[in-house]
Amino acid sequence: MPSYNSNLCPLITMTNTTITSTTTTTPRTTTTLRTTTTTQQWVPLRAPAVDIHPNAKWIQNGLTVAGGNESGNGLNQLNSPWGLYVDYDQTIYVAEESNHRIMEWKYGATSGQVVAGGNGPENGAHQFNHPFDVIVDKERDSLIISDRGNKRVVRWPRRNGASGETIISNFSDCWGLTMDENGSLYVADYGRNDVRRYRTGDTEGTVVAGGNGRGNSLAQLWSPHFVFVDRDHSVYVSDTDNHRVMKWEAGAKQGIVVAGGREYGNSLTQFAYPNGVVVDQLGTVYVVDWGNHRVVRWPKGATQGSVIVGGNGRGRQSNQLDHPRGLSFDRHGNLYVADNHNHRVQKFNIEQTTN
Secondary structure (H helix, E strand, O other), X not given: OOOOOOOOOOOEEEEEEEEXXXXXXXXXXXXXXXXXXXXXXXXXXXXXXXXXXXXXXXXXXXXXXXXXXXXXXXXOOEOOEEEEEEOOOOOEEEEEOOOOEEEEEOOOOOOOEEEEEOOOEOOOOOOXXXXXXXXXXOOOOEEEEEEHHXXXXXXXXXXXXXXXXXXXXXXXXXXXXXXXXXXXXXXXXXXXXXXXXXXXXXXXXXXXXXXXXXXXXXXXXXXXXXEEEOOOOOEEEEEHHHOEEEEEOOOOOOOEEEEEOOOEOOOOOOEOOEEEEEXXXXXXXXXXXXXXXXXXXXXXXXXXXXXXXXXXXXXXXXXXXXOOOOEEEOOOOOEEEEEHHHOEEEEXXXXXXXX
């Protein structure tokens, strides 16, 4: 079985520049030396590269930036989009489950292009079977894809790739995936009810969340869907059938409920099958609430969330969603949602405020 052996690297870095002034005075002259130190700060996948104010708002009428032309297999169509990833230049990558392909939509494009799969629901190296999630490996210029139906994770060349390479294949049922700044890959296994980390060379992985059977204790998960990893290597999981989001700190034996956990429902303390999850620089958790057709924000330590987009009933208007799945920010803080039953990706622009 092939091992995971990819030199993955951070997708986005933030540059922090510090200028230090040193003044030296002699009897006749004063000299000031300016030293500039630049450091690179990793930004977790799908998170914004800017700090978002805890009370930030997004324009409620979303823009369709991929699909939206009914379900189908045309290049201007999507069919059941699940996971998505927005690159630094706002190129959108979508795991399109029912068309068994990965689509790339350039910024401003009215149609996309197939960049992986699209050759039917089989298990060949050039095929997928219900792909669930996708991320980008910039260093290798490739896509990393959770090929759910084939129980494998595949690396696929991003430019003119005709087939992919299986890099992990020991899953019960692989769903969401992400990676950290060291290139370790994290995969949610729906069947095993755990999340595993795969470092370079790993074949079995290390359980970093769940792994204690299906259940609702703090040491368990139930049907995990999506996963997010922050700078501290804490793992956030949409614990879907427990209607909560869990945080597992590095090395922890049990998790912490950071959103939901009040059983199924539509109040601001509840979820109806949470899906996509992203955490910003302040620790605010953003969650796709699948059954309530909305995206909810939970500030760090909060006991309830607030609806930031959707929540206007199930529908196809620009301010509505229909069973949304994946979630991603771009580097500016704009929000992208895989609007699954509407077969589109919606972009919600962050409101610009002037102080």
